[in-house]
Amino acid sequence: MYTLDKLQSIVTKCHRCPLSKTRTNVVFGEGNPKAKLVFVGEGPGFNEDKIGRPFVGKAGQLFDKMIEAIGLKREYIYITNIVKCRPPNNRNPLEEESKICIEFLRWQVKIIEPDIIVCLGAVAARNIIDKNFKITKERGIWFNRGNFSIIATYHPAALLRDESKKREAWEDFKRIKKKYDEIDVKMER
């Protein structure tokens, strides 16, 4: 079984899809390698591509505020994306690109063994939960897949574009924290 570091060294050299030609940096993901909670976004944006870290731009700053509001920190969780290289002009990743790259996400999840996976936005939810996932209708609902509880909420960038979505997103974050705390209690027994 690989470690996250070993996997990262492989992903950093990846040329399996055309996104590798236009990237500045691979954005592998970061956080607690033993996290109970893994957040999955869509793909790196401009700032993430420059720096090589996930969710460091405006959407990332809002994400940080939201996890802090439920008493969490980046050090407690793990955060990554469906695709590890920036799609040009921040377009959505193509199906083929996601299909190739999600293999790395599967490895990350196998290594981390989280209890909860949170899809940030429709792209993550369509790749992880269901290819026809409707974020406005199906966000905030728990799905059980094997050992994981999976939920989707709005992508923080969507909240920046449309403030009226923030109330529902806040409800989702409270649900996520409740599940997180329940798991804590289970593990302490």
Ligand code: URA
């Ligand atoms: N949006 C994403 O989906 N992922 C990032 O890492 C940054 C912005």
